[in-house]
Amino acid sequence: MSQNKPTPPRTILFATIFSKLKKVLTYEPANKPKPFILEEKMNEAAETNIEDSQLKPKSLVKKTTLKHLVSQAERTLEYSKDAASYLEVLKKEIIKTKTKEDRKSILKKINYTSSNLKKIKNSITQPLTSFDNSLPAEKRSVSTSLSENKELLRNLYHLPLNTNLILHDFVIKGEIPLKATLVFFDGLINKEIINTSIIEPLTRGKNTLLTENFFPENNAPTQAALSILPSHITKKIDSINDVLSAINIGDSVLFIENSSEAIIVETKGSEHRSIERAQVEQSIRGSQAAFVELLDVNIGMMRNRMPTNDLISETLPIGDRIPTTCSIMYLKSLANEQIVAEVRRRLQGVRTDFVADLGMVEQFIEDQKTIFMPKTLQTERPDRVASYLAEGRIALFLNGSPFAMIIPVSFFTFFQFIEDYSMKLPTATFTRILRLSGMFIATLLPGIYISLVYFHQETLPTNLLIAIVNARQNIPFPAIVEILIMEIAFELIREAGLRVPGLLGATISIVGAIIIGQAAVTAKLVSQIIVVLIAITGLASFTIPEYRMATTLSLIRFAFLFFGYFAGFVGIGMGLFLFTMYLCYIKSFGISYMAPLGAKTFLGSDLFIRNPVYNQELRPDFINAKDKRRQPHISRTWEHEEPVNRKK
């Protein structure tokens, strides 16, 4: 009776308040591991950890299975000894033979012996397959039985539901013809490679190897096929997991009867977007190419741009159910190993079904997850990635994303652009200062206007004050509502312009802005001065080269608008103070977000003023690259040499 009585809401409320209060009063610091903060001095701990983790054996095999394997090995040894003794006997008898009858009797003996050996061989391989069968399908080895392999793949890919997986059966010609199956995904492969480099050589060419090896060793069929196939696109594998990975990324896998190994043939050739001009980060003087959705193409573009063996590109899958290949790219001689190891650790520690975009990866691996400022830079330009890699930073690529993620970054990285390096000091510095001013305008202008109108009218020049008063005379709304109307309209136009495809989007942006602005003034919803103000604010926000940073600052603009509305300069000042503290609190992969200003490190000559390239001798200090020097003190050495026509 009373047991079923629901707890009254007041009791729940009381309990909640009590538990919260208790939590505050009995506060204990969370027992979390220390956050990653990059140390100035390199220690070898990180290196040792990586090596340890790499060397660590996978304890998949239990003790019992180990015993089983040992017994198998013993049997294999016996089999080899038997085979060797039989061969020795046969050799002696062949030498003795003189007549046809002798040869016939020897042939009989050979057939008898080979059938015996086959039986022994099967007795060895059979238990291994049965042992494998108890493991999950992905962890099994390739079976010597072709039909078993095919059955396994059919089950794993849910055939016939999955119509794209092709299992093409054929026979490899030779003295002893071998059954083979080529497995691939239709739509992911290059059909021409399949036909000309795999099917044709294997079916039309004659396999001499098989006739010579009368007693084929376990993987002789694989060797025979490999000798026919082009060697640079093939690779032997023996685990089903590797088979699945290869098929999933567009390679083909060749299974051959009686072979416990399969052959991966590189046949990737899915349709993809060709390399096009950068759409988001357009540049006038820099390179025009942009990344595409295919990881291999993107890595190829980077290798093409940075042809050095120092460029490392580690790949690892992210996503437990649907693994997506991610690549960590860095220059071995420059990138700080602690950061590389930390990035690798974080990526390996991501547990999720699927990651669709680099933005998702960022959220999984960033420091201080609740902070909304972008802590990595995403770019679609290979030249920009190359310049950051050359500074000692790290780039992350994800298959399916036409962007690269640069880590670590500071707040000021978002206001640098590749074009700055192509220009001379005055123009590059001017552009950079313009962008930073754009940042301040985009964030503060509406808030400052509201503060001036509501709290600090005396600061405005009299003429301007009169102009504002006159413009606002017939407007029915207070200034804050005017600004909000225009701000929201502007954001709507911007978003619509982005979503509507092609030229229509740009047209909507421009026409929409003009028409809405004009109509709003005519309808006396807003004053002209507000239209001008919002237009300047919008233009300023477009000068920020990184889209995510521009969007974040737009959001912060609203906060400053309300600070200004509620408390004038006091509100703006307090907001600025808090925002500055907040920025100083953020870390990007252990590096202070406001570096090189706060924490103060060597400023270099690439922050507000962008010095000529020949003066930029050192890399950014806060990245802690292995080699701090970019170029010698005298980089224009020719100036210290005799001109060609004066050389003796």
Next chain:
Amino acid sequence: MSTLKLSRMGLTDGIILIVFLSISRFFLITSTEAIKLSAGLAWYLYLISTLVTLIIGLALINILKNFEGDLLAMTERLLGKSWFYIIGIYYALLFLSNCTVLTRKFSENIAQVGFRDIDIIVVIFLYVLIMSISTYFGIEVLARGAYLLIPFIIFLTAFILVLIIPLFNVHNLAPWQGTGIGNVTLYGMASAGANSGVIIIAILAPSFQDFITKAKSVFYGSIIGGLYKMTCITTILLAIGVERSKEMLIPFYELASLAYFDKSFQRFEDLTVFLWIFVGLISIGVSAWVTLYLVARMLKLSDIKPLIPLLSIIVFSTATFAENALSIIDFDLGFLKIYHGLSMYVFPIILLFMFYKQKLKLLFKKNSAV
């Protein structure tokens, strides 16, 4: 030993913390008080107080280099456990009072200029709220933030001072000897307590890399802070004159109100609000953090964060305790002047004396053994 971990700080952080703690009171009534005491020689008063700060600060850092740890650890080694607590409590109260008085005085100024219709309690509440948030972020973030905000402070100050130049009258500095060099020297020495923020380097000593960093922090921090105050006070004297300056209640604001560029650009006094907010909030935040650090250090606590709400309540209550602005000014100029003075003179000198006494003892022992 407290398990509270201090973050690493560098030379810039050290300098900036000292500069902000030493200039914060300049924006309040203390500059008027300095003019009252020394007339045309107010700059000299600041010079003397800066030199005294420099000497004491460097002496303290110099003896600290012979010990591992911070000021309290050194005190424990030299004077014993009870002095560890006495000095710890004394300096914790010093920073707490600094925090409270600055909160109240900056709130008064803000309310007077920016929030004329709003109750002072609301402004104090805002200040305390932001103080809590910045204390949560920690001393490292406060120092870095201060470094980022200093260009705005320098720009705003320089902007106002440059626009004041047309109003300069050299005769305003007369009488040249102020209230007498001897008197002003004594006043300067007495007012060195206003720069007691320099002690922060000794309190946070383990944060700094080495002796050189600490010594340079004290040196440059005191010099920059002193130069800032001397420049500003000289500008006030040159533009306004001694007699009128003595009547100023919000000196820098009143100075800024005289700045004039042309008919389109004038009335810049509201910009001083930004100065008060940046300088005030950083000084208050740093003082609050150091108070909590000292408490955590004495009570061997592993984190200061749970103490932040408690400190906020204390600061809010004590800041609203004074009836009006004048009573808090009187309190600051009276009791706190002595309290801050003691912190600058008495304890460092005791420590210095004890250190050299022990050193002499050791030397004597060595000689007698030989």
